[in-house]
Amino acid sequence: MSSARILVVDDDPQIRRVLRTTLIAQGYEVVDARNGEEALERMRGDRVDLLILDMNMPGMSGIETCRLIRSSSDVAIIMLTVRDTEADKVEALDAGADDYMTKPFGSPELLARIRAALRRLPQTTSGLQTVRVGDMEINFSTRRVIAGTRQVRLTPKEFDLLQYLVAHPNVPIPHTKLLQSVWGPDYGDEVEYLRVFINQLRKKLEKNPSDPKYLLTEPWVGYRFNLPQ
Numbered sequence: 001m002s003s004a005r006i007l008v009v010d011d012d013p014q015i016r017r018v019l020r021t022t023l024i025a026q027g028y029e030v031v032d033a034r035n036g037e038e039a040l041e042r043m044r045g046d047r048v049d050l051l052i053l054d055m056n057m058p059g060m061s062g063i064e065t066c067r068l069i070r071s072s073s074d075v076a077i078i079m080l081t082v083r084d085t086e087a088d089k090v091e092a093l094d095a096g097a098d099d100y101m102t103k104p105f106g107s108p109e110l111l112a113r114i115r116a117a118l119r120r121l122p123q124t125t126s127g128l129q130t131v132r133v134g135d136m137e138i139n140f141s142t143r144r145v146i147a148g149t150r151q152v153r154l155t156p157k158e159f160d161l162l163q164y165l166v167a168h169p170n171v172p173i174p175h176t177k178l179l180q181s182v183w184g185p186d187y188g189d190e191v192e193y194l195r196v197f198i199n200q201l202r203k204k205l206e207k208n209p210s211d212p213k214y215l216l217t218e219p220w221v222g223y224r225f226n227l228p229q
Contacts, residue, residue: 003029004050005028005048006049007030007051008023008030008051008052009033009034009036009038009057010057011035011058015103019052019110022107022110031046031048035060036059036061036068040069043069043073050076053065054080054081055081056083062079070155074154074155076117076156077096077099080102082102084102093196096155099113099117116186119184120160121160134213136148140163145205152204154204157183161182161201162205164181164182165178165224165225170225172218172223173224174221176189178223179191179194198215198217201215213226
C-alpha cells in the first residue's frame with residue numbers, strides 16, 4: 001500500500017471514476033481534474049506525487065500541460081493516449097513525461113507503471129555525496145546538478161538515468177540493462193525512452209549536445225558515461 005498522492009487529469013468522467021476507484025483500492029490518495037487548466041490549479045494548491053495525464057484533451061492539451069508543469073516541478077508524470085505511434089510516445093516523453101500508456105489498458109499494467117514512475121534509485125556511487133566532472137557537479141544526496149554557475153533542472157527519471165550511468169563510468173551499458181535498472185523489471189524494449197531521455201540530458205548538461213563529451217552512444221549496445229581518468 002502507498003500514501004502517494006495522485007492527480008488524475010482526463011476530460012472523460014468515466015475514466016476519472018474508474019481510475020479513482022482502482023487507485024484508492026491500492027492505498028493511494030487521489031484527486032482529479034477535468035482539463036489542463038484545472039490540473040495546474042490543483043498543482044498550485046495540493047501536494048501531488050504523480051500525475052496521470054490524458055494527452056488529448058479539449059482546450060489545453062496534455063502535452064502543453066505537461067510542459068508547463070515540468071517548467072517548475074519534478075513530479076512524476078504518466079501520459080495517457082489513444083494513439084500508439086512512436087512519434088506520439090516521443091512527443092510525450094520529450095514534453096517531460098516519465099512514462100506513456102495507450103488506452104485501453106489494464107489495471108495491473110497501470111499500477112506497475114505507477115510504481116515504476118514513483119521508484120527512485122538508491123544512491124549507488126560507493127557512498128559518494130557528489131561527483132565533479134569538468135564544470136559539472138552532481139549531488140546525489142540532494143539530487144541536484146550544477147553546470148558551470150547554473151542549477152540544472154532534471155526530471156526524476158532524467159536524474160535516475162544520469163545517476164546510474166555515473167555510478168558505472170566508462171562501461172558500455174546495454175539498453176535493456178539501463179531500462180530495467182532505472183524504470184524497473186517490466187521494461188526492456190522501450191529503446192525510444194532512452195533515446196529521448198539521453199537527448200534531453202545532453203541538451204541540459206553537454207556544452208555541445210550534438211558532439212557529447214560525457215553521455216556517449218555505444219552503437220548497437222547502449223550508452224556509456226565518459227568519466228575522464
